[in-house]
Amino acid sequence: MGETVSVINTVDTSHEDMIHDAQMDYYGTRLATCSSDRSVKIFDVRNGGQILVADLRGHEGPVWQVAWAHPMYGNILASCSYDRKVIIWKEENGTWEKTHEHTGHDSSVNSVCWAPHDYGLILACGSSDGAISLLTYTGLGQWEVKKINNAHTIGCNAVSWAPAVVPGSLIDQPSGQKPNYIKKFASGGCDNLIKLWKEEEDGQWKEEQKLEAHSDWVRDVAWAPSIGLPTSTIASCSQDGRVFIWTCDDASGSTWSPKLLHKFNDVVWHVSWSITANILAVSGGDNKVTLWKESVDGQWVCISDVNKGQGSVSTSVTEGQQSEQ
């Protein structure tokens, strides 16, 4: 008896160069991919099919990441690239077009992340020039830009938003009025730090916290979705091979404690949470993706190694525990 994982679809993207990111949309019906071949592609992958919906050109360098906005704003995709640009694409009348281009950075833009839809349509972008810019859609095709200069020295590699939490009472606000959200996001940079940013009342962004634990560049940060508990959780990974899980008890609001998930033998590039935050996926330089889950007694358990290579389509996966160092 064992768990089976099965490849249900293989999409041939026909990218002519390395693929750097692939993201499913909200419902799992569309797939966006981006590549060193400078293109962004969108596929319809319903029912195991693959139909190319769009082949978007506009970047002049390798495209590093793509991110889908919440469907309530329509079909919108953001992409960021080595060419220092962030492009926002939108589907109008059945065709995908560039709807906005942001050129405010002096260096490669490494990461883009959409804010919780409750805040509106806001995109955070982290760049190798050390700055983070925030693009807010204000209507009629206009985007307002706020820039945090020198967010990280040398460069910013990742940005991730905190889930929306409405402070105070939960009484329904009269229509048209937005509740007062406290907007926060996390960023990771080449200064080995993770920084937490908060929007002040005057609309300016301030550094709220510095999380120090890594000894080398932070490659990715991921703020876990809220599952209704009073704790916040962030996962971070770094060039130093370590993955940390940071937790903060919201009662105190300001003390973040790191727990080492694992020390890998190679650079860890990417961490991401599943939709209900119960599994963390870690992609590393050792050609593997490991899936981790917190078990009954608070220990993080590796539940699977997903590796690439030739072999049978479905094999057994059993839960196990790796020792922490």
Place this chain on the structure above:
Amino acid sequence: MEEFDSEPTVTWIPGVNSQKKQMCFDWGPGEMLVCETSFNRKEKSEMVAGCPFIHIIRKDIDVYSKILRKLFNESHGIFVGLQRIEEELTGKSRKAQLVRVSKNYRSVIRACMEEMHQFAVADKDSARGRQFSSQVSILSAMELIWNLCEILFIEVAPAGPLLLYLLDWVRLHVCEVDNLSADVLGSENPSKHESFWNLVTTLVLQGRLDEARQMLSKEADTNPTSAGMCRVLGDLMRTMPVLSPGNTQTLTELELRWQHWHEECERHLQDGTFASNPHLESLCKVLLGDDAALLEQKELLSNWYHFLVTRLLYSQPTVKPMDLHLYAQSSLDLFLGGESSPEPLDNILMAAFEFDIHQVIKECSLALSNWWFVAHLTDLLDHCKLLQSHNLYFGSNMREFLLLEYASGLFAHHSLWQLGVDYCDHCPELGRVSLELHIERIPLTTEQKALKVLRVCEQRQMTEQVRSICKILAMKAVRNNRLGSALSWSIRAKDAAFATLVSDRFLRDYCERGCFSDLDLIDNLGPAMMLSDRLTFLGKYREFHRLYGEKRFVDAASLLLSLMTSQIAPRSFWMTLLTDALPLLEQKQVIFSAEQTYELLRCLEDLTSGRPLCGEPDVQQLQDDDIETTKVEILRLALARNLARSIIKEGSLEGS
């Protein structure tokens, strides 16, 4: 917490070949994406072409099995029923009810097993057939475990009845004997059948002594030399003291009688009564619970728990529940004989015999591919008040944790998601949040499905989700030019901004085409009209048209004027409104009063003289000067004429 020795095993993704490339990974709502990449971001593309494939991977494919779907559907019904009767369960009837629920679950498993078995047999030479077969074994194992848990934890059988339940358990699961019986009895000369003695032995091993005696009598008939011995053995079988349900004897009495009987069997063995017939002699040893004799029948026993139960039957019939584990462990050890190690199933059963419920659940979670089993079993055991609360990082107890894990798998399915909702509902601590996270991700492929999802959200006051879903649907409708649909969705979402947007589109359409679409909707807005100013204007403007159509000109006129003076009408529309006023001004009778006419004049002046008011985003510039000037001229003329007529009318005596 124990350490597991096994490392997590590796899942290979086929086709992704190179050893130098890394793997990129992301989560979809129900699946995972994997592709080859290189994380070391170099500016220049390496001239080596990367792999263009992206693999979409999914766990938990059980949810997509048509046969298992019945299992999910029916067990869902049992689950919900159990939660509902919880309050009514008290006292003695409580246990009986819970046992009934347990049996219901088990019968659902068996039904599913049956069906799958049919498919396996029909398809037996293909890979699919083999897959079905293996599913059947898994289901069978699940039922085996569940049955044991029912006996030990829910029925809580005491010493005495315990053995009878265990016997039933074994008979249910080691059932080749029935086929064998049919074979042998169906033959011409049963006692000469090659499997005859195997059959008799199996019957004895399972404590089916009446049937065994019948077999022996057949042997006696055909083989006169052994008739005597068969009779003696048959008598021994007949007189073995058993606890029958409803029997009023105490356990002590039973033990005493059993002891006597055991001694009698022993005497026969010592006296060599069966010495000349090795079959019969070995049967006598079995009746004496002789381990060596039992182990000789390993093949017929086929597994250690059968061995255990037979041992208990013939040596410790009044075994106490708390002593079970000792016999279980020794039975397992003896049966495996150091030749093989216990399998996961063995460990689970052992944990059950040790009454270590948490261990049972843990081992089952590890061994089974789907959360279905542990989720439902744990829930039932929780209702039996057998689980201590285990605090997880997730903050709640194990029951909720498992149920929500199971429910997560359901949400991925296009129709089973509805079952998932109920499971979330019955998890008071974390169910709601889990539901909120999942429900928004359900693809709203049809209007019907969207309505279902919305109903679920509305019933649970999940206003955020309602708003979000309505907004998504409204946007989709606007993109497909279904303005009426978009409007009703924005009203349902109570989204003022979007309602304004859609109303603007309606008005724009009117200006272009001269008529309204979706009149029904606009006419019946009711209080929803108040949602946004623009929407109110739209409704009122339509009302103006209706009044005009009904020839209620005075009312129409007042309404028209009020639309402008109350600032509800967007400035961009004033020209249209004034133009609408023209036919009213041209009527034979005077409709606009003098005062009203002055107001209209003022509005016209406002419009033609001033620059746009600040804050008005889409003020229509007075373009095409010629047409505009002509319009204005015509209006001025009409207004002036009306002013004159109204002054005269108001100045005159009534009726003249």
